[in-house]
Structure formats: structure tokens, C-alpha cells
Amino acid sequence: GLVMEQTRYLIIGSARSGTTALHLAVLGHPNAAGLVDELRTAPLLTEGRAVFTRGKDPKHDREWMLPAVFDALTTLNADERTTAHGAKVVCNSPKTASAMVSVLQQQLRALKIIIVRRNDLVAQFGSGISGQRSGIMHAWNKGAQRRAVDKITINRWQFTAFAAGRLRTYDTLSALNHSHEVLNVEYESLLDDSDGVYRSIYRFLGLSYVQPTWIAASKLLPPPDQYILNYDPLQSRLRMIKENRVGGAEMLLSRVVAEVGRKLRQIRN
Secondary structure (H helix, E strand, C coil): CHHCCCCCEEEEEEECCCCCHHHHHHHHHEEEECCCCCCCCCHHHHHHHHHCCCCCCCCCHHHHHHHHHHHHHHCCCCCCCCCCEEEEECCCHHHHHHHHHHHHHCCCCCEEEEEEEECCHHHHHHHHHHHHHHHCCCCCCCCCCHHCCCCEECHHHHHHHHHHHHHHHHHHHHHHHHEEEEEEEEEEEEEHHHHHHHHHHHHCCCCCCCCCCCCCCCCCCCCCHEEEEHHHHHHHHHHHHHHHCCCCCCHHHHHHHHHHHHHHHHHHH
């Protein structure tokens, strides 16, 4: 049938890593279709077919159920020109990533995966804080062009917990490289060479190159060192976190992060 001959894709990244821009680039292609809104990671991609059944379904039903649901959600705007269809999800924790990887490996193997990673975790964290405070997360949101960007100072312990969690999330998602066709994209490459990134994605999905003129969004925030007052010290901390992920040091760091998290919750309460 039509759907079975098409390429399924899933764009995965953490919040503020460029997943929206990449998905818009694909959605606007004349031979692509997809779920316009963001697909919630849970429960569909963390529990799979268990969302719908009690576990007594025959093996044949288990094999086709989740792919059929995925196709139903992502081909709503498909037509006779469509050759690729999919969705994008945001995954912000190692626990969610682990559950999602398990479901994808067991029930959705016929899927091309695009993993988007932002290396500058200081900028990523600052972008999230700035967006939450202003209520403006994207350049096309109302008032984005008139937005005044406030300078912020990021709590170093909150950042430590954030960075350690994001790094473990990316590590967990990397397991998909062994079970799926995966294209790894860096957010920084999207900024430096967006045309080259779009070309690589279209090629990966079997789509001809079409210049994505439908993406008219401009960059929302200035360079991070201009509005994050302690940007440089946090960059040093990020390097330390990455270095400490060797051997057993990561386990120690995880315990420290957990303790910091408990203390922060106590302070807030």
C-alpha cells in the first residue's frame, strides 16, 4: 500500500535543540508529510502497544499495531506525492530516553531516526530560561521581534544537574545507532550551514533537494555570552562535567547531582 512504500522518520532531540526548525524543513517539502504538532514522547513511544492492549494480543498484532498507529498519526496530510512521513519528539531525561529506545527497537525498527544534539549546553539552558520568562519560545511567536532579552545569571548547581542529565540522555539515544538508520545532526551546524544540513536530511529521507524558503524564522536570541552573565564560568564547568564522565566518575557525579536536586527542592519548598 501507499504507506508501506514510504519512508518513516522520527526527529528526536531535547528542548531548545533545533528540532522544530528541522521538522518544519521536512514538513514543507512537497514529497513529505507529518504530524504538524509535536508528538508526545509518553505514553506512545515509552509504552508502545501497551497503551492500547492488556498484553494478550497475538504476535502478529503486536508486530503491526504500533507502526499502524504511527502511520495513522503522521499521514493525515499525505497525498499521492508523499514519499516520506513522520514526526518530531522532545526527550529531556535519560529515563524517558531509555523507555523510548526500547519501544523503538522492539516495535518500530522500520524508522529512520534524526537525532539533533546541541553541544553548547550553557546556551541551551539559558535559552530555556529566557523562553520561560518571556513566554516566547520561537521567532514566529507574537511579540518576538519586539522582545527585550533580559540578562540572566544561571545557578551553577541547577546547570550541573541539567548538563549531566542531557549528556546521559544523548548517551542513551545513541543506542539507536545500532538498531536503526540514524542521521546525527548538531544544532551548531544548523546555525553555521543550514543549507548543508537541510540537504543532508533530504538525502537521508530520499527526498530531492528543494530550498526551504518556507522557513522564514530569524534567530530569537543574541549570542549567549551577551545575555548569560556567567557564560564563561559555566562553560568551564561544562568541560569539567564532560571530563568527569570517564569511568566511575560519572556515577559519583550522578550522586552529587541527585543530592543537589534534593537540596534545591527543599529550598523551594
